[in-house]
Amino acid sequence: MRTSAVHQEGIDESELPCRSENPELYFAESPSDVELAKALCQGCPVRVECLAGALERREPWGVWGGELFLSGAVIPRKRPRGRPRKDPGQAAALAVPVPSPRAAVTAA
Ligand code: SF4
Numbered sequence: 723m724r725t726s727a728v729h730q731e732g733i734d735e736s737e738l739p740c741r742s743e744n745p746e747l748y749f750a751e752s753p754s755d756v757e758l759a760k761a762l763c764q765g766c767p768v769r770v771e772c773l774a775g776a777l778e779r780r781e782p783w784g785v786w787g788g789e790l791f792l793s794g795a796v797i798p799r800k801r802p803r804g805r806p807r808k809d810p811g812q813a814a815a816l817a818v819p820v821p822s823p824r825a826a827v828t829a830a
């Protein structure tokens with residue numbers, strides 16, 4: 723979204739996807755919205771310059787030049803909110819069998 727490349731190349735800012743589409747997508751919480759923003763950037767005429775500028779500025783967050791930034795670095799994808807899911811196979815392997823209270827009564 724840096725405008726210097728836009729002005730140098732005589733591009734109408736309203737043609738940029740981040741200006742013509744919902745700008746909230748570029749800073750969205752939803753991973754699917756972030757992926758949509760990254761896809762929209764692919765057709766942007768200043769994508770390369772935008773990405774170079776974001777890398778140089780170490781953008782703290784958001785989609786810039788078709789990439790997702792977090793703390794100044796490009797990350798592959800946004801993780802959904804909340805704790806990561808446990809691997810169901812691992813959870814089953816670690817499960818400790820708990821005797822039913824009814825079995826304890828009948829054994830006594
Ligand atoms: S590359 Fe994406 S964020 Fe950068 S100016 Fe283009 S649409 Fe906007």
